[in-house]
Amino acid sequence: MNISITKTTTPKAKPTMDNLPFGKYFSDHMFVMDYAEGKGWYDPRIVPYGPLELEPSAMVFHYAQEIFEGLKAYKSKDGHVRLFRPYKNFERMNVSAERLAIPALDVDFCVDALKQLVELDRDWIPEQEGASLYIRPFIIATDEYLGVRPSDTYKFLIICSPSGLYYPEGLDPVKIYVEDKYVRTVRGATGFTKTGGNYASSIKAQVIAHERGYSQVLWLDGVEQKYVEEVGSMNIFFKIDGEVVTPMLNGSILSGITRMSTIELLKKWGVPVSERRISIQEIFDAYQAGKLEECFGTGTAAIISPVGELRWEDHVMTINDNQIGEITQRVFDTITGIQTGTMPDEMNWVVTVD
Numbered sequence: 001m002n003i004s005i006t007k008t009t010t011p012k013a014k015p016t017m018d019n020l021p022f023g024k025y026f027s028d029h030m031f032v033m034d035y036a037e038g039k040g041w042y043d044p045r046i047v048p049y050g051p052l053e054l055e056p057s058a059m060v061f062h063y064a065q066e067i068f069e070g071l072k073a074y075k076s077k078d079g080h081v082r083l084f085r086p087y088k089n090f091e092r093m094n095v096s097a098e099r100l101a102i103p104a105l106d107v108d109f110c111v112d113a114l115k116q117l118v119e120l121d122r123d124w125i126p127e128q129e130g131a132s133l134y135i136r137p138f139i140i141a142t143d144e145y146l147g148v149r150p151s152d153t154y155k156f157l158i159i160c161s162p163s164g165l166y167y168p169e170g171l172d173p174v175k176i177y178v179e180d181k182y183v184r185t186v187r188g189a190t191g192f193t194k195t196g197g198n199y200a201s202s203i204k205a206q207v208i209a210h211e212r213g214y215s216q217v218l219w220l221d222g223v224e225q226k227y228v229e230e231v232g233s234m235n236i237f238f239k240i241d242g243e244v245v246t247p248m249l250n251g252s253i254l255s256g257i258t259r260m261s262t263i264e265l266l267k268k269w270g271v272p273v274s275e276r277r278i279s280i281q282e283i284f285d286a287y288q289a290g291k292l293e294e295c296f297g298t299g300t301a302a303i304i305s306p307v308g309e310l311r312w313e314d315h316v317m318t319i320n321d322n323q324i325g326e327i328t329q330r331v332f333d334t335i336t337g338i339q340t341g342t343m344p345d346e347m348n349w350v351v352t353v354d
């Protein structure tokens with residue numbers, strides 16, 4: 001399919017690229033493609049970024065049949081544009097699509113469309129250290145209908161947002177609240193997909209955690225509320241007595257690409273790493289025995305987020321004296337180094353646009 005390109009005639013003023021907030025500004029263009037039952041995906045196009053016109057009855061507004069992705073483009077020092085493992089994002093988008101009864105996409109076509117979009121808006125990629133162009137692909141159900149069934153029509157869009165460092169003050173350890181009342185999802189539901197509904201059900205717990213002085217929530221399993229699952233928009237890792245452990249993918253945890261990359265790096269380095277079920281009691285016991293050595297979250301937005309404090313019920317666990325741990329730092333340095341091109345890409349993770 002050929003992608004038509006309509007360039008904007010009124011380019012937007014760019015924001016100051018220093019200290020850009022996350023996800024607040026959007027580039028000049030967006031990618032759009034439509035779907036109709038019997039016709040498939042059609043009319044792929046790059047057009048000026050702007051509002052959509054949708055009927056109030058569009059199904060996405062009522063039953064949240066929607067999925068999204070998140071990835072980043074970096075500009076290296078020599079001016080090349082680099083995407084980090086973009087095929088994984090569109091492969092995962094198809095996993096989400098299958099669960100939400102949304103039609104699948106052609107992964108190669110999507111990466112190609114993304115490259116064309118990012119190339120056109122390459123001046124929107126910030127060059128400040130650690131800053132990037134955050135890319136948000138998403139699909140919405142657009143049938144004008146209030147009955148409950150899969151939509152017969154969809155829109156797929158990709159929008160781009162120049163974003164600064166997630167933690168402008170540096171990699172300071174965050175405080176995390178172990179949520180013991182609300183749950184995010186359960187096995188059999190949509191926890192393993194990137195869909196807005198998972199976030200809708202998580203917002204209230206996040207608000208409460210903020211009020212209590214914690215930056216994010218650590219979710220426990222939705223059935224027994226015993227086993228560690230993940231943080232708001234990050235997967236979670238612990239280093240216990242020399243071994244790195246992370247919850248296994250059990251159907252309710254999002255399969256993070258940063259998580260996957262972290263595991264692959266640790267294996268390459270010969271650091272013991274296991275994916276298994278981990279109870280919050282086990283974490284607390286390790287803490288009390290002085291064996292909880294490091295804790296960090298992984299996700300595209302922050303890449304790696306060291307955890308300095310975990311609060312579970314009345315227990316406050318201070319990890320590694322509130323300092324970033326050695327493995328945490330090494331994973332962060334390596335992934336960001338590969339993304340930005342300051343370290344060799346031995347794993348072949350980067351796709352260059354130009």
Ligand SMILES: *Cc1c(COP(=O)(O)O)cnc(C)c1O
Nearest residue numbers: 233234235254256257258299300
């Ligand atoms: C996107 C996301 C992650 C992190 O996935 P990455 O591919 O590493 O960005 C983790 N948990 C949830 C709930 C997410 O939505």
